[in-house]
Amino acid sequence: MRRIPVENLEPGMVLGRSLFSATNTLALAAGQKLDPRYIKLLGDYGYQWTYVEEDGFEEITPQDILSxxxxxxxxxxxxxxxxxxxxxxxxxxxxxxxxxxxxxxxxxxxxxxxxxxxxxxxxxxxxxxxxxxxxxxxxxxxxxxxxxxxxxxxxxxxxxxxxxxxxxxxxxxxxxxxxxxxxxxxxxxxxxxxxxxxxxxxxxxxxxxxxxxxxxxxxxxxxxxxxxxxxxxxxxxxxxxxxxxxxxxxxxxxxxxxxxxxxxxxxxxxxxxxxxxxxxxxxxxxxxxxxxxxxxxxxxxxxxxxxxxxxxxxxxxxxxxxxxxVCLYPTGSMIQVQQSSAFGLEGYYAIVKEQGTTPAHPFLILYADPDGNRVRPKTLDFSNDSTLKLKLMV
Ligand SMILES: [Fe+2]
Ligand SMILES: [Fe+2]
Missing domain, CATH: 1.10.3210.10 (Hypothetical protein af1432)
Structure with a gap:
């Protein structure tokens, strides 16, 4: 799944994680297909971010520190x-x-x-x-x-x-x-x-x-x-x-x-x-x-x-x-590769798959080329790339 701001939600997207109201009752269950009514509801409830399912990113599962x-x-x-x-x-x-x-x-x-x-x-x-x-x-x-x-x-x-x-x-x-x-x-x-x-x-x-x-x-x-x-x-x-x-x-x-x-x-x-x-x-x-x-x-x-x-x-x-x-790139968020020792990846967009052993080196899944055209999802491991520079997009 991907992490996106509620203001970027579009009808047809599928909710990745269940959402609860302020009184801790279930507001919307994971798997719910969003329509304009639900999207408005999320804004009314005060959510700023949420997770949506997306092909190629099924294995991304953000883990809260607490159960x-x-x-x-x-x-x-x-x-x-x-x-x-x-x-x-x-x-x-x-x-x-x-x-x-x-x-x-x-x-x-x-x-x-x-x-x-x-x-x-x-x-x-x-x-x-x-x-x-x-x-x-x-x-x-x-x-x-x-x-x-x-x-x-x-x-x-x-x-x-x-x-x-x-x-x-x-x-x-x-x-x-x-x-x-x-x-x-x-x-x-x-x-x-x-x-x-x-x-x-x-x-x-x-x-x-x-x-x-x-x-x-x-x-x-x-x-x-x-x-x-x-x-x-x-x-x-x-x-x-x-x-x-x-x-x-x-x-x-x-x-x-x-x-x-x-x-x-x-x-x-x-x-x-x-x-x-x-x-x-x-x-x-x-x-x-x-x-x-x-x-x-x-x-x-x-x-x-x-x-x-x-x-x-x-x-x-x-x-x-x-x-x-402390995590610098939340799991599920989109980043842009600004500098890397891997040839030709500068400018590409990727989704954070999971946290790595250091905050600056998360595992990524390739998302789109520098012009924003979707590419085949592929896992990238930059653990040993000391030149790596990433930019958090949304
Ligand atoms: Fe405080
Ligand atoms: Fe205080």
Whole structure:
């Protein structure tokens, strides 16, 4: 199958993967022939990308980092927790604004009611990532249109666990890291719907100041839920801190050291898990056009932006590890060969068949000549081509 933007869909194309609605019910099943009504429906549901079947590309099967079951388990647990907390926040908000003092003073009201379900879902995330042994991060294989805050939290958990695995963290540490990631923006629920959902790049003045309270709110909610969740509490509190001290809410500094198993936190510095989560969450925001950028960036541009902050905003060692595992060309997408040691392939178009051992060298299937004329599909292996340059088309 091929990955294409929803705006490029045409009647008669056949859906390659099933699509689910925001409430996780089946919206359209794989194999469905699309007509104008269905195409409009996909746009209305908020899908930006989808997969379609195409002759010659049947063997292309994008693999999400997580199984559908795990993703739904995690999103549902989060959904339930958010709904309950929202209710408590709305009740109190009528009497005045939510503050840190208010949250701390009423631990029975302001907490994470189903944290056990979330821990259970996180164990599943960790198991999926270890069992499925996925080497490269392709979060693009996930096409569900579920509400962004849930999808973001689960993507960040998956990415964080993958990065944590690169540094040899233990299963217990990966579970702590995963739970911290799922909960990293939970404090935003206390900001109310308007501020929670408004794009971050539009915020200024009092709104921005209030938005920057969300790590503090999240850490109080975790403490209210279970004071023994120390790593999770600190990680959530620190997830917007920068290595150079330019972050918030405390302006802590980092030391750019790798997050080794034995050293979870630099003294008085940023928690090691938070250094992982800040990269995972920025990347997810950049490629989905949330947070600091108005439009989604290509994976390579998103990685480029992350790397430009290495050592200053993001932990240098974590950035380096991330650059080794992040996918630059999503499976199923179309690329153009710009440079290659193979004779005569410059300008040809190909579809990414599967990820290779390094991000820059995916396996490809030839699609069309430089003039756009279809050619016989043929698998290309550029694993050893150090001159290879590819351009992501759509
Ligand atoms: Fe955040
Ligand atoms: Fe986030």
């Amino acid at each position: 559908d079951t795990t993703r739904r388990l995690a999103e549902n647990a989060l959904h339930e927790g958010v709904d309950k907390l929202k209710h408590a926040v709305q009740m109190k908000a009528e009497a005045g604004q939510i503050t840190s003092d208010l949250l701390s003073s009423e631990p029975d009201l302001f907490n994470i009611p189903n944290v056990d379900d979330m821990s259970h879902a996180v164990s599943s995330v960790v198991r999926d990532i270890i069992d499925r042994n996925i080497g490269l991060v392709d979060i693009f294989a996930e096409v569900a249109s579920s509400t962004y805050i849930y999808r973001h939290a689960v993507n960040v958990a998956a990415l964080a666990v993958l990065i944590g695995r690169q540094f040899g963290l233990t299963s217990r540490q990966l579970r702590e890291l995963g739970l911290s990631a799922i909960l990293h923006d939970f404090g935003k629920v206390c900001l109310g719907d308007d501020l929670m959902t408004r794009p971050k790049h539009e915020l200024e003045g009092d709104d921005l100041e209030r938005f920057q309270e969300h790590p503090t709110y999240g850490s109080i909610l975790i403490h209210n839920t279970d004071p023994s969740l120390v790593a999770e509490r600190l990680t959530v509190l620190h997830h917007h801190e920068w290595q150079n001290g330019g972050g918030y809410p405390q302006g802590l500094k980092g030391d750019n050291l790798p997050p080794s198993r034995s050293l979870e936190r630099a003294d008085d510095g940023i928690h090691r898990y938070a250094e992982i989560i800040s990269i995972a969450e920025s990347y997810d925001n950049l490629v989905h056009g949330n947070g600091e950028v108005p439009r989604p960036l290509d994976p390579a541009d998103a990685l480029g932006m992350i790397m430009s902050f290495a050592g200053k905003r993001f932990n240098q060692a974590v950035c380096h590890a991330f650059s080794q595992i």
